[in-house]
Amino acid sequence: MPDAHAVHRSAGDDEVMLRKHLVCRPAFEVACADVASAVATGTAAQIFIVGAPGVGKTTLLQHVVAAVDDVRIHSSTACETDSTTPYAISRQLFGADGFCSDQAAAEQRFAELTAEFSRRGPTILVVDNAQSADRESLDLLHRLIVVGRDLPLVVVAAFTPLPTRSSLSRMRAIGGSVRTIELGAFTRAEVSAAVACRGRASAQLTADILESTGGNPYLVARALERGRRPDDSSGAFDAEIAAYVDLLDPSAREVVDVVAAAGGPLLPATLSTIRGQAPTALVTPLAAGVSSGLLVVTETGEVDCASEVHRRVVIDAVQPAVRTLLDEAIAYGLVHGGGTPEQISRHQARRGSAPASRHAVSIPILGSFDTGELDAAVTSEPDVAHVVVLAESGRFAEAAAAASRLRDTAMDAESRLTLLFAELGAALFAADPHRSRSVIDEIRLHRLTPETIEWLRLLPVWLDDLNGRHSPRTAYAAPAGEAPLPGFTLDTIGVGIHDMVRGDCVRALADFERGETRNRHDSPVSAERPLQGTWARWAALHAYGPTAAAGRRLPNAVVGSSMSDLWLIPMHHSVSAEVCLALGRFDDAAHAANEALDAARRTGWALTSMAAACLASVHVHRGDLDRADETLASWRRESHPLAFGFPDPELVRAEIDSARGRHGAAARRAQSAWQTAVRSDCTLWLLRRAPTVLRLATQADDAALRDSVTTDLARLSASGAPALATGIDLCRALQSGDLRAADAAADGCRMVGDTVGELAALEEIACSYAASDLRDPARATADRAMRLADRIGSPTSQIRIRARMGRYDIRFGSTAIRTEPAIGWASLTRSERRIAELVSSGRTSTQIAEQLGISPRTVQTHVSHALAKLGLTSRTQLAAEAVRVTGTES
Secondary structure, eight states, X not given: OOOOOOOOOOOOHHHHHHHHHHTTSHHHHHHHHHHHHHHHHTOOEEEEEXXXXXXXXXXXXXXXXHTOOSSEEEEEEOOGGGGGSTTHHHHHHHOSTTOSSOHHHHHHHHHHHHHHHHHHOOEEEEEESGGGSOHHHHHHHHHHHHHTTTSSEEEEEEEOSSSXXXXXXXXXXXXXXXXXXXXXXXXXXXXXXXXXXXXXXXXXXXXXXXXXXXXXXXXXXXHHHHTSOOTTOOHHHHHHHHHHHHTSOHHHHHHHHHHHHHTSOBOHHHHHHHHTSOGXXXXXXXXXXXXXXXXXXXXXXOEEESOHHHHHHHHHTSOHXXXXXXXXXXXXXXXXXXXXXXXXXXXXXXXXXXXXXXXXXXXXXXXXXXXXXXXXXXXXXXXXXXXXXXXXXXXXXXXXXXXXXXXXXXXXXXXXXXXXXXXXXXXXXXTOHHHHHHHHHHHTTSOOOHHHHHHHHHHHHHHHHHTTOOOOGXXXXXXXXXXXXXXXXXXXXXXXXXXXXXXXXXXXXXXXXXXXXXXXXHOTTGGGOGGGHHHHHHHHHHHHOHHHHHXXXXXXXXXXXXXXXXXXXXXXXHXXXXXHHHHTOHHHHHHHHHXXXXXXXXXXXXXTHHHHHHHHHHHHHHTOHHHXXXXXXHHHHTTOOOGGGOOHHHHHHHHHHHHTTOHHHHHHHHHHHHHHHHHTTOHHHHHHHHHHHHHHHXXXXXXXXXXXXXXXXXXOOOTTOHHHHHHXXXXXXXXXXXXXXXXXXHHHHHHHTOHHHHHHHHHHHHHHHHHTTOHHHHHHHHHHHHHHHHHHTOHHHHHHHHHHHHTTTOOOOGGGSOOXXXXXXXXXXXXXXXXXXXXXXXXXXXXXXXXXXXXXXXXXXXXXXXXHHHTOOSHHHHHHHHHHHHHHHO
């Protein structure tokens, strides 16, 4: 373990002042007392310091560290790049040895750490900016806290409320020796004391600083350093605020934009008038804005930006045309919503100062509207501008409906073209090639740039590929004498999708990586397109396995800044769900799938079959077949197409039938799914799902289906993709009876991180041994499969393995399967139980979601399932039951 080191401390005047007045706050005394007590008694403690940027989290960390002597301290400070590097923070804390993607090595290092902490006495682990830490390190800290409750280990972590990290939420929810300290702005008395400390005692200066900084300690320090308002705050702090604004969900971001553009405090009633919403609809977005530190509620009940610096940063991020629309809405709201004459005049004085238009990014970036078009529309056609704003905020169905109504009115050609592109955006998100062709025919009647003409030529081809009607690879080539589209767009993505579907995932990965490289050189918005890496992650999953894909971490995708991002967000979550499912991380898979479905619902994105099938698969593994049925039924009601032509929903329905013992029906569904993929030439799907289809055929004794799969596989190739090769190698080995080769295929699954694939391989190998009357290896292999199924939480697999081995008179003890009651409080999962307890404390679904780091939809799903299992009908009844049971248990 490396030598202990202290957190770096700056000696600047503003830092000295900041430290002096922060350390007098009660929170600092509490934190130091907790740490000192834990160190003195050799017990465990965890302190989590939460607050917006600039409120003194790092200063508190430094103060805590400086307050203890003769104790080992290991510290680290996370940055954005650490979040994508597994065990980055662990290496800073403990050294590089043992922290790698290999699970066995990581487990060994974990055991060594716990032993070392027990042997060496009190140790403090300090993590600053923990919201940017990698997931693996946060999970390691979580395990250390849970396992090391009897160890002399103190964990002190500081982080911002956004982005929400589920690992941090789980740590805070452990209870016991955990303390959370929430830091906020300076009060008037604290600002006044800081002013007096600098020898500048002045009520006016105190008022000016408080107004301009919102009491943010960092900004107060800068103001005092200069003796004036801190309007020239550092670029780094501006960037931090801007990044924080980008993390807000769309509704909270819109509220923050309105408050910033208003130029001063607003009453909630006025804000609701401006937004055109009932006051109750503002509760959640306002709470998010306040908790993020961007907004404050004044003593008079008005809402305002935390400081003038925050206001300026927020306004600078608003597009000029949108700012104009905001100003119009604010002016109307102030006049009709109870605004004072002072507010109206202040707002009028601020109007007309919108920043200059940024560089236009036109249609090639998935049809996003550029600022110039929007500015012109606002000036001449406000109704057209409204359509554009709806489209750029992701409300494409509303935008298309409004555009369709307006196109029959008299307007110039440019406005009509803008409306057509709004309708085309809706067709794009709905993956509707027929509707898009109709709109494109009208668009082509206008004067267009060569880039736009080429983009329109490719769009229907691309949509056909998304729907499983695959075009030849040459369809994406630029016409003779024409340059390809700049950046990473339809032509590059299209050839990658073509190669993926045909099973050449290694080549597809090269296609996508080449597109990203080209985007960095050609596109003026390359830095704004981090989600483009979703395509390469998808290819890496199927080429090199889920471990490789998980290593390609992308930013937490909540809200998009362009049509490209808005389209990619549900795709990003869908790919994440598939990665987590293959890794056997069912909680994470279900969470990502729910996020994908939520994002799709907001924008009308139609390629939801991946996420729906993934979520249903999680339910099947867990034995909740009714929920799996419900998930697929909900997807069918939407009448959405199969993403890329992959018939995953039908195969999951076959799995449901199999789990219910209807093996004949399961084989028929599997046959239907297989033939659908064969007709669409979906080689990737055939290679990935062949082991599952063969197993269903074997369980049903369907020789025709087995022969069909074997025949089709004989003509397919994994094209050098190790992850795909494991499945095809397993099938061929089982067909030939080469169980040594089958064992090698199972090891191949394990090496690429495909835990679910490894489980399936072990099950088939065990059954093959049993069929050959090799009972000892059959029992040993089945026992490995049972333990693996228990580890990942797949009782359905355990029940199936038990039944299949029972046909050969090979039995297992009853303890091999994790059994759970079907009804009653004991039937609730850990997540359902936790959420029920939070409901009993009076929290709303939104508040619970924020605390646990999940979406409100996921919370409501858990509530619905808990109600069904308990035979209840309302949240009130659920709260009462939780109080009754938890009270009895305690």
